[in-house]
Amino acid sequence: MSDDPTHVREFFGVRAAGWDSRFPDDGPAYAAAVNELGLRPGDAVLDAGCGTGRALPPLRGAVGPTGTVLGADLTPEMLERATAAGRGGVDGTAALLLTDVGRLPVRDGALDAVFGAGLVSHLADPAAGLRELARVVRPGGRLALFHPIGRAALAARHGRQITPDDLRAEPRLRPVLAEAGWRLVSYVDEETRYLAVAVREG
Numbered sequence: 084m085s086d087d088p089t090h091v092r093e094f095f096g097v098r099a100a101g102w103d104s105r106f107p108d109d110g111p112a113y114a115a116a117v118n119e120l121g122l123r124p125g126d127a128v129l130d131a132g133c134g135t136g137r138a139l140p141p142l143r144g145a146v147g148p149t150g151t152v153l154g155a156d157l158t159p160e161m162l163e164r165a166t167a168a169g170r171g172g173v174d175g176t177a178a179l180l181l182t183d184v185g186r187l188p189v190r191d192g193a194l195d196a197v198f199g200a201g202l203v204s205h206l207a208d209p210a211a212g213l214r215e216l217a218r219v220v221r222p223g224g225r226l227a228l229f230h231p232i233g234r235a236a237l238a239a240r241h242g243r244q245i246t247p248d249d250l251r252a253e254p255r256l257r258p259v260l261a262e263a264g265w266r267l268v269s270y271v272d273e274e275t276r277y278l279a280v281a282v283r284e285g
């Protein structure tokens with residue numbers, strides 16, 4: 084698929100309604116990945132490309148009632164599903180933002196962490212997107228790039244094979260993160276989990 088925002092919206096817009104029922108057993112994997120962010124009560128965290136908001140409940144659980152949870156996505160249908168599931172809106176788990184994560188309405192260093200599940204491969208300009216995520220996170224804050232299955236399993240699901248030029252491959256990801264202001268501190272790419280955790284430099 085193209086990574087143009089219009090095409091991203093079209094691609095995910097028609098998939099939003101069935102998104103959660105396609106992957107009904109992913110909850111524990113999301114909760115475990117959120118745990119790796121080391122969030123504390125009162126922290127502020129963004130779910131970048133939140134989709135239907137599957138990570139929003141564990142993120143809220145980690146920061147507690149005094150914390151801040153934002154969910155950002157550029158596909159309206161995804162955010163509508165998040166709201167319908169009780170994960171957004173006035174009384175919901177998170178404040179939902181219809182926006183491109185490459186242009187966030189968030190001030191510099193306002194957040195303690197960013198969670199991004201299934202996001203990075205859809206960014207038209209990943210380096211710029213990761214820079215924008217670094218802008219909104221305080222020095223020492225964390226970024227988790229997650230997928231509930233590894234790269235090889237995901238490629239197989241799409242009838243492809245992984246290639247070394249894949250941005251999510253560690254040798255490619257590490258320098259792209261570094262240029263954007265992140266230091267990669269852990270990397271796992273196995274059958275049942277992809278998780279890269281980075282710390283905001285500065």
Ligand SMILES: C[S@@+](CC[C@H](N)C(=O)[O-])C[C@H]1O[C@@H](n2cnc3c(N)ncnc32)[C@H](O)[C@@H]1O
Nearest residue numbers: 095132133134156157158161183184200201205
């Ligand atoms: C593979 S889905 C993952 C959704 C959710 N994170 C999950 O794990 O269920 C990718 C999501 O990223 C969103 N997305 C892609 N590019 C984006 C961008 N530049 N800004 C905001 N959201 C984006 C899509 O609309 C879609 O909802």
